[in-house]
Amino acid sequence: MPFVTPRTLQKDYDVIVVGSGAGGGQTAYTLAMEGVKVLMLEAGRNYDIAAETPMFQTYADAPLRGAGTPDKPFGFYDATIDGGWAVPGEPYTRASKEDGRQFEWWRARMLGGRTNHWGRIALRNGPYDFKPHSRDGLGFDWPIGYEDLAPYYDKVEMLIGVYGSNEGLENTPDSPDGCLLPPPAARVGERLVQQRGATLGVPVVPIHRAVLTRPLDHKTIPAKLHPGNERAQRIIAQDMQARAACFWATPCSRGCSIRATYQSTAVHLPPALASGALDIVCNAMAYEVVTDKAGKATGVRFVDKTNGQHELVTGRVVVLAASACESVRILLNSKSAQFLHGVANSSGKLGRYVMDTVGSDLGGQIPLLENLPPHNEDGAGGSHLYAPWWLYQQQAKGQMNFARGYHIELGTGRRMPSMGTAAELEWLNGGTYGRQLKADARRYYGSFAYFSGRGEMIPNEQSYCEIDPAVKDKWGIPVLRFHWQWSDHETRQAAHMQKTFAEIIEAMGGKVQGKAELDGRKAIAAGGSIIHEVGGAIMGSDPQRSVTNAFCQTWDVKNLFITDGAPFASNADKNPTLTIMALAWRAADHIVERLRRKEL
């Protein structure tokens, strides 16, 4: 009975996992495949990717032609349920009204969480990314190095399926043979960025995305994932065969009913459920970690959203993977005589050092791409190429006015026409209508190139979350209040992105839409808006200055772990999801080992 209700819960779970996204999914998968009895609590509803994913629907099938609304900010077909920048009845607050000090928090209340809609960009952190303080004196080193996480990156890539190539670039790790799937052929616009980027010294190479460009090798991978565990090998081999390879259509952000991309609901949860060791309760809004007199976690309290009842589940170990800020919120709200400021907060660092990704975008129109013969550019439903950060040497020589780098994500191609496709052409055609407008629409369709800079933010004392003293959500749970501030490193980086993108667009013979914003304070996207928020319970080697150790285990409560983005001690430009999964797998291995030794 995998999907259970509070009425049908068993009594003797080994581990309670809060959250079902990348962190919770990976944790539950690893534990369940090892026979550890897991109960997963998910705040949102159950979600059936086979039945609910709008695969071939066109925008004409949707209300408002699929355009975004406050109910569905990323568009009607975005695979987000009961979520977005605002969740009804579940507010958060901001400490400041000033520009540049805002934090936006994207949540999804559904099984699989934000993995259902994510961009599938799956980049490894490099060796530098774990030791940033040692390199430039800013931020914090992680208590682990790349070599500690590399075997888990290997496993995660083999399990979820990631396309990409090994380019041997600085701080951009290659994967061992057998980890990556072949990258798809680049689109013409991406090829042009590559050609012209090279003239500026910007390397444009295949991106890594969690999409199956061919079926997973179910014959050899299972033994590498689960050595010595034949049952787990059998289960995952079978499940791998149930995942289809990409059929080169439909955007990944809608989710994927054929399970060709990674989302927790397509990859982690089905085999974990098949193991028989995982139970899931949906609509379970966790709000408190319960501890005993000895200071050990004994369970989790949650609201059953179907009836408003408050429930308690118990287990030997508690793992929070509710998303970085939500896990912090649960811990800060877990107050007792023993833990006056929240569980696992003896350092006072809980909620501190929340980081997002530095984001800045610019687009342009490229005459060379006008009026091209029609051809299908859907591809793998996202980018095929990107530019990893390329100025490490210049930074090392002190030639840059900011520390840390960014990568460039590309948007090009003859995508399925949407509300925006032939809109706002005035900057190109001066404002036409009639037959001329139709000719213009044909001419310009597919001739745009968009550049998104995604860069590293350095943790700072002014960017954190805490419990709002006054505001509660509709369940009566105190909400988070966010504080935010960028440093010059981030705003200068954003200005550098704008300048670089304009140079690339011009090198492509194109015209920048609008203008490059060289004031970094205006160029930078609001905190949280790139949806890469991590930190808040950072890992470290000093219990006074961090919340968890290198195994995502809280210093204060030894049977309490955090396996979402909260333990990140830095937020490299690399999108965090793959690292969340690698850390979660490593933490789960540690839990299995300690449970077997009866140390938890």
Add this chain to the structure above:
Amino acid sequence: MTMQRRESLQWMLAAATLPAWSPTGAAVPKPRPTGYGTDPNLVKTYRAGELWPLSFSERQRRCAEVLCAVIIPADEHSPSAAELQVHQFIDEWVSAPYPDHVKDKALIVQGLAWMDAEAGRRFRKPFAETSAEQQHAVCDDICSVAAKTSPRFARPARFFARFRDLTAGGFYTSPQGMKDLGFVGNTPSETFDGPPAEVLKIVGIRPV
């Protein structure tokens, strides 16, 4: 008088010439519709008017229909936006309860009224009943970026730009509009081979 004030005065005068049966003149209180919520069914096909009632008056509908046909007329590639009922989509859009759509409604409804008032002033008939030549005469004055800064046409030009975007959005998301643009995706295939050699040659890129 500042230019802004002069133009908004003119805009209001146009709105004031609205016939009495226009809904902006006589608001009938109705329960406020809600949106589709945060958990809509994503796999069904929706029709305009299904989620919230359409709200154009007959006169507005006629004006919008004719304007759709002027903005995107039939040609050798595809039918007109009016033939594809894009005006009905625009009605769906401006009738939606979301804040941006409510704002668009104010702009669109006043703009349609201006079109009729302007056609009335110039040709003594509603816009929908004017000749193609007369329609072009009005649209030529408000279609360009330059019109947006003209004292006389700034507001109507803003309306026209928005109406044009909605018309283009409605049209190019339809099967006929997607075909017109040469969109050939959204179909499964076993392989993805990247751009044809012919395409790479045009752009000046060596095939791999």
